[in-house]
Amino acid sequence: MDAFPSRLHEIVLECVRAAQAADSKRNVPDMRPTTALVNFYKEGARFKWHRDSEDPEVARVDAGPPIVSFTVGLSADFAYKRRFEDETHDVVRLNSGDVLLFGGPARMIVHSVTRVVPRTMPPMLRGRMLHGRLNVTVRDIGRGVIDASKFPAYRVTYGGVDSSDHV
Ligand SMILES: O=C(O)CCC(=O)C(=O)O
Numbered sequence: 001m002d003a004f005p006s007r008l009h010e011i012v013l014e015c016v017r018a019a020q021a022a023d024s025k026r027n028v029p030d031m032r033p034t035t036a037l038v039n040f041y042k043e044g045a046r047f048k049w050h051r052d053s054e055d056p057e058v059a060r061v062d063a064g065p066p067i068v069s070f071t072v073g074l075s076a077d078f079a080y081k082r083r084f085e086d087e088t089h090d091v092v093r094l095n096s097g098d099v100l101l102f103g104g105p106a107r108m109i110v111h112s113v114t115r116v117v118p119r120t121m122p123p124m125l126r127g128r129m130l131h132g133r134l135n136v137t138v139r140d141i142g143r144g145v146i147d148a149s150k151f152p153a154y155r156v157t158y159g160g161v162d163s164s165d166h167v
């Protein structure tokens with residue numbers, strides 16, 4: 001049985017098609033949404049540098065299906081670089097409603113969330129969601145499960161401390 005929510009499935013495929021249409025280099029592979037990882041960031045939260053390497057096949061070929069990442073609520077700074085040892089990185093500000101895709105040759109970027117930006121809650125969401133940033137990353141991983149014990153990097157942190165005791 002396919003338990004993936006059908007509306008989210010449609011939205012994700014729409015986003016992938018839009019990214020493919022915008023990319024003249026044809027670097028965005030197709031994807032089949034199997035898994036959604038949901039993170040909630042209160043102000044002050046961060047996400048450590050990591051690669052989304054839960055699927056060893058994808059990690060090996062460095063050309064895998066895109067991660068499709070949704071931001072709702074407060075804005076955040078998403079930092080990325082090619083290798084852990086790179087001393088510089090780029091940053092993209094993700095605002096509520098933004099969708100970020102990284103796939104193909106960008107699938108294995110090293111990335112982190114360096115800052116949740118205060119006072120950026122869209123007025124229409126004030127009082128309608130918890131104060132913070134909701135991030136949903138939709139993934140195409142064959143087994144459909146992320147084993148949290150194997151991927152402790154997939155955690156929001158506060159001052160370097162995992163989020164389990166915060167949210
Ligand atoms: O919150 C974000 O924008 C990124 C989250 C992330 O990197 C992940 O869930 O693997």
Ligand SMILES: [Fe+2]
Nearest residue numbers: 050051052111
């Ligand atoms: Fe990630």
